[in-house]
Amino acid sequence: MASWQIRSWLSNNLRRVASCSVSTQAALPKNTSAAFSLIRSQPSQYIVASLAGRKYLLAPKDLLTVPHLKDVRVGDVLALQDIHEVGSRDYTLRGDPVISSSRVKVDATVVEHTKGKMEVVFKKKRRKGYQKTIKNKHPYTRLRIGSIEFPDPSNP
Numbered sequence: 001m002a003s004w005q006i007r008s009w010l011s012n013n014l015r016r017v018a019s020c021s022v023s024t025q026a027a028l029p030k031n032t033s034a035a036f037s038l039i040r041s042q043p044s045q046y047i048v049a050s051l052a053g054r055k056y057l058l059a060p061k062d063l064l065t066v067p068h069l070k071d072v073r074v075g076d077v078l079a080l081q082d083i084h085e086v087g088s089r090d091y092t093l094r095g096d097p098v099i100s101s102s103r104v105k106v107d108a109t110v111v112e113h114t115k116g117k118m119e120v121v122f123k124k125k126r127r128k129g130y131q132k133t134i135k136n137k138h139p140y141t142r143l144r145i146g147s148i149e150f151p152d153p154s155n156p
Contacts, residue, residue, distance in 0.1 A: 029091075032093065032103075035091060035093050036086075036093070036103060036104075036150050037150075038088075038090075038091050039086055039087065039088050039091050039093060039150070040150045042088030042089060042090060042091065043088075043089075044059065044088060044089065045059070045060070045086065045087065045088050045148045046058065046059045046086075046087055046088070046148075047059075047080075047083050047085065047086050047087075047104065047106055047148060048083070048084045048085035049080045049082060049083045049084065049106065050082035050084065050098075051064070051066055051080065051082075051108075051143075052066045052067050052069065054066075055084065058106070058145050059145070060145060060146065060147045060148055061144070061145065062144075062145040063111065063142060063143070063144055063145075064108070064142065064143045064144075064145060065114075065140050065141075065142050065143075066140065066141055066142075066143065067138070067139075067140060067141070068113065068138075068139035068140060068141050069110075069141040072110050072141065073110065074110050074111065074112060074113065075109070075110060076109070076110045077107050077108070077109050077110075077146075078107065078108045078109075078110070078143070079101070079105070079106070079107055079108075080106045080107070080108060081098075081101055082098050083095065083098060083099045083101070083104050083106065084097065084098055084099070085099075086099060086104055086148070102151065103150065103151070104148065104149070104150060105148075105149040105150075105151055106145065106146060106147075106148050106149070107145075107146040107147075108143040108144065108145050108146065109143065109144045109146065110141060110142075110143060111142045111143060111144050112141075112142045113139065113140070113141055113142075114139070114140050114141075114142060115137040115138065115139055115140065116137055116138045116139075116140055117137070118135055118136075118137055119135070119136050119137070119138070120133060120134070120135050121133070121134040121135075121136075122134075
């Protein structure tokens with residue numbers, strides 16, 4: 001079969017599959033409390049949080065490696081403050097720019113402080129006899145993400 005025949009056959013079959021598919025769109029929640037309850041009812045959730053100046057897509061029990069965090073020890077529990085997005089398979093709720101920490105609570109436990117792989121930088125100047133090797137290991141902190149909790153705002 002020629003390539004143009006394959007492309008034609010694929011496009012026809014894809015068109016047929018697209019026309020046969022039935023769209024099942026879920027009802028949208030009326031307010032943010034309803035959205036949180038819908039996300040809470042889903043079997044798995046995720047968050048997008050800022051930590052050490054970067055955004056990370058996190059789920060419960062994830063192991064996250066970030067640049068070295070000073071003033072934390074192994075076993076310390078950190079509360080993630082800057083949560084930008086909470087979601088599940090069917091629903092997503094985005095903050096403007098962040099979701100209040102009273103609505104979503106996620107803890108991260110410091111597992112270890114470690115170093116990355118050895119990075120070797122070789123510098124040389126031609127015809128001068130100058131050669132220099134620089135070796136470096138960047139320090140990292142590993143965090144274990146805890147469960148995503150949605151405290152009820154009505155109960156202080």
